[in-house]
Amino acid sequence: MKTGFSRRQWLTTLVSGVGGALLSGCDRITQSAAGGSVLRSTEKLTMASQRGLLGRQAMAPEFSVADLSPVFRANGTQAPDSDEYNRLLANQFADWRLQIRGLVEQPLDLTLADLKRLPSRTQITRHDCVEGWSAIGQWTGVALGRVLDAARVKPGARYVVFYCADELEASLDGSGRYYESIDLLDAYHPQTILAYGMNGQDLPVAHGAPLRLRVERQLGYKQAKYLMRIEVVTSFDKVWGGRGGYWEDRGYEWYAGI
């Protein structure tokens, strides 16, 4: 089931969206000393899209309803046990807000209804966990790129960090909290969505309610569940272990391509 935009439109989005954000930033500050570095980062982005990263524009295979796995296993956290999460759940997430922060012109606090009002995409894909199991599921949500465009990404942005509600490993300092990160190329990939639906229903708690990331060219642990906050950053060096994710901080690859 292919909806949403095509590969060509995605490239256009990359250029007119991210590139456009960089360029419009540039328009405003060409007179300033920083103008040069903005131009250079735009060039780098263009070069990266034209060279080694080209393979990353490929689409993950999509399947049909007949291919759906009868059982889609839940893994990692299956119900965050924090009081805050339980309060949100008790109210069917009416008080939940997805915070968009960091290098954006317009920080946003989005309700589930806000996200559902945006154009949606439904995709049936195969989820591959490093633990050696796979499952085919149907995901419905909004393209992450749409949300980033609404917040207007600022020059210097390179990564998107996802902060989750759950602590997978009890820790005194919070370093056991689940988080993930992807770069802007994956963030603007047409199959990268913030999913609020699974197999035609609201996303179940076990699978990340109210909202999870689907970044279909990568492995299971990148598919962050229980999203609370998204931060656009230049670098994730200073976030927890500095490797870009909960499992990355424990030795897994940051780019978990399938």
Ligand SMILES: Nc1nc2c(c(=O)[nH]1)N[C@H]1C(S)=C(S)[C@@H](COP(=O)(O)O)O[C@H]1N2
């Ligand atoms: N917040 C959060 N996201 C997470 C995890 C987790 O424990 N917490 N586990 C990851 C792993 S290893 C996998 S395989 C998938 C499992 O998604 P599922 O429960 O929908 O099968 O979620 C990923 N995202």
Ligand SMILES: [Mo]
């Ligand atoms: Mo996994």
